[in-house]
Amino acid sequence: xxxxxxxxxxAVLAIAGCVRQAPFALQNITGLMPTLEFHLRxxxxxxxxxxxxxxxxxxxxxxxxxxxxxxxxTLAKLSQAVHxxxxxxxxVRVLFVTxxxxxxxxxxxxxxxxxxxxQFIGLRGDDQPLAALARRYRVTYSLDPPDRNGNYSVEHSxxxxxxxxxxxxxxxxxxxxxxxxxxxxLRRLLNGx
Amino acid sequence: MKRGxxxxxxxxxxxxxxxxTAFQGRVKTVLESRLVxxxxxxxxxxxxxxxxxSCAALVAVYVRGLRAGAQRELAPRWWRTLSFMLGVTLIYxxxxxxxxxxSQHMFWVHRLQHLILHHVSPMLIVLAVPGAxxxxxxxxxxxRTLKEHTRALWWRWIIRVVQQPLVAxxxxxxxIGFWLIPAIHFTAMLDVRRYRAMNWSMLIDGLxxxxxxxxxxxxxxxxxxxxxYRAAMVVGVxxxxxxxxxxxxxxxxxxxxxxxxxxxxxxxxxMLDQQLGGLLxxxxxxxMSLLGLLIxxxxxxxxxxxxxxxxxxxxxxxxxSAG
Numbered sequence: 001x002x003x004x005x006x007x008x009x010x011a012v013l014a015i016a017g018c019v020r021q022a023p024f025a026l027q028n029i030t031g032l033m034p035t036l037e038f039h040l041r042x043x044x045x046x047x048x049x050x051x052x053x054x055x056x057x058x059x060x061x062x063x064x065x066x067x068x069x070x071x072x073x074t075l076a077k078l079s080q081a082v083h084x085x086x087x088x089x090x091x092v093r094v095l096f097v098t099x100x101x102x103x104x105x106x107x108x109x110x111x112x113x114x115x116x117x118x119q120f121i122g123l124r125g126d127d128q129p130l131a132a133l134a135r136r137y138r139v140t141y142s143l144d145p146p147d148r149n150g151n152y153s154v155e156h157s158x159x160x161x162x163x164x165x166x167x168x169x170x171x172x173x174x175x176x177x178x179x180x181x182x183x184x185x186l187r188r189l190l191n192g193x
Numbered sequence: 194m195k196r197g198x199x200x201x202x203x204x205x206x207x208x209x210x211x212x213x214t215a216f217q218g219r220v221k222t223v224l225e226s227r228l229v230x231x232x233x234x235x236x237x238x239x240x241x242x243x244x245x246x247s248c249a250a251l252v253a254v255y256v257r258g259l260r261a262g263a264q265r266e267l268a269p270r271w272w273r274t275l276s277f278m279l280g281v282t283l284i285y286x287x288x289x290x291x292x293x294x295x296s297q298h299m300f301w302v303h304r305l306q307h308l309i310l311h312h313v314s315p316m317l318i319v320l321a322v323p324g325a326x327x328x329x330x331x332x333x334x335x336x337r338t339l340k341e342h343t344r345a346l347w348w349r350w351i352i353r354v355v356q357q358p359l360v361a362x363x364x365x366x367x368x369i370g371f372w373l374i375p376a377i378h379f380t381a382m383l384d385v386r387r388y389r390a391m392n393w394s395m396l397i398d399g400l401x402x403x404x405x406x407x408x409x410x411x412x413x414x415x416x417x418x419x420x421x422y423r424a425a426m427v428v429g430v431x432x433x434x435x436x437x438x439x440x441x442x443x444x445x446x447x448x449x450x451x452x453x454x455x456x457x458x459x460x461x462x463x464m465l466d467q468q469l470g471g472l473l474x475x476x477x478x479x480x481m482s483l484l485g486l487l488i489x490x491x492x493x494x495x496x497x498x499x500x501x502x503x504x505x506x507x508x509x510x511x512x513x514s515a516g
């Protein structure tokens with residue numbers, strides 16, 4: 001009987017433990033990828049690095065401003081999620097890294113990013129630093145062949161990488177995640193849970 | 194633009210058309226690029242000193258062994274040397290050229306990479322029966338250390354367990370299945386350490402399995418497995434591989450979302466990528482099994498014929514149990 005009671009207690013504790021550490025709504029990538037590291041230029045063409053965004057929760061997303069649907073939809077979703085955070089939104093930065101630096105000029109990128117909110121920062125880099133960042137997070141991008149008018153679309157990663165205040169990668173937001181889910185997980189990261 | 198991950202079912206004509214256009218675009222880009230650009234394809238995507246050094250060391254030791262053997266007229270036949278070199282080169286090519294980049298960003302290329310790492314290359318290396326030449330290529334002191342190690346009890350136990358026919362067969366299919374579990378596959382594609390562990394496990398298991406099945410009994414020694422069991426092993430691992438391949442090919446939704454997350458190397462629908470990858474898991478390994486079976490039968494009949502010709506020859510011990 002005593003053994004049974006002990007087992008029961010152990011089970012209760014195990015369940016309690018699970019409840020305390022409920023999984024994140026988003027995909028957890030803690031420990032799978034290296035710390036945030038990059039050298040790019042922001043909307044004012046100033047050189048910036050990952051160090052400049054430590055102590056903030058960073059959302060990293062690759063895209064381009066002439067992107068017809070996925071990028072604006074994703075950014076709008078992130079905008080809504082950040083908005084849901086209220087006061088805490090000041091501790092979040094969304095870094096929108098262009099994979100089409102040919103067409104996305106600094107000024108254009110700045111106005112495009114700021115349209116989604118003050119926390120949104122457009123980043124631009126030359127081929128090499130951009131490729132280094134993409135490779136670091138195992139994402140890719142490629143230009144499709146241009147059409148008759150010289151317009152072309154760009155294949156790129158659809159994911160949003162979320163880093164905690166120390167620059168460690170923690171979560172991955174995918175196209176199926178809702179703004180509510182993103183906001184609630186961001187709140188947990190902000191509160192250090 | 195990224196396509197949605199939940200495409201409606203497509204007809205075969207659409208599939209073929211999309212595949213052709215995607216391929217055409219690719220060929221065009223390849224042709225348009227200059228020589229310098231094409232040389233870029235040979236640059237490792239993620240340089241791995243371990244892979245580069247291992248391949249270089251294998252070739253160097255083998256060549257040393259060839260020289261040492263030539264002096265004593267122990268040279269292997271030319272096609273065995275070719276087979277060994279081809280096997281090692283293929284390993285290097287799929288791990289340390291642009292193919293590795295495509296393997297990370299296209300499911301079907303990833304399956305092709307594993308087909309080479311787990312089937313083609315190990316088979317080529319094992320068919321070369323390179324053990325003696327490699328040993329001869331090592332410095333004398335290393336040869337002694339190697340001999341001591343392989344005689345050690347713990348080493349013999351490990352080998353005895355992993356080379357037990359049933360364990361080896363389960364391991365062979367197991368590593369394929371394990372890394373293809375969607376949740377595991379997801380982390381392996383994001384985490385570079387797991388990615389490397391995955392590729393190494395495929396290669397090492399491939400070498401172990403095909404060595405066990407395809408190395409002649411006279412080389413493996415009296416404790417080697419009978420050809421009958423070897424044939425059963427090769428046939429046995431075929432069906433689970435067909436099942437895994439068919440499951441992936443015929444699955445109606447995207448199993449491996451990680452390629453959408455990381456971005457595909459070029460425009461191809463996620464379903465088509467998955468179906469091609471499934472077919473590569475399904476058909477070529479089944480053909481490799483058939484080839485393996487033919488080789489096992491060849492070895493078996495060769496030993497039987499040798500036993501008939503010289504009933505008192507030392508090969509008898511091996512040949513008697515060949516059936």
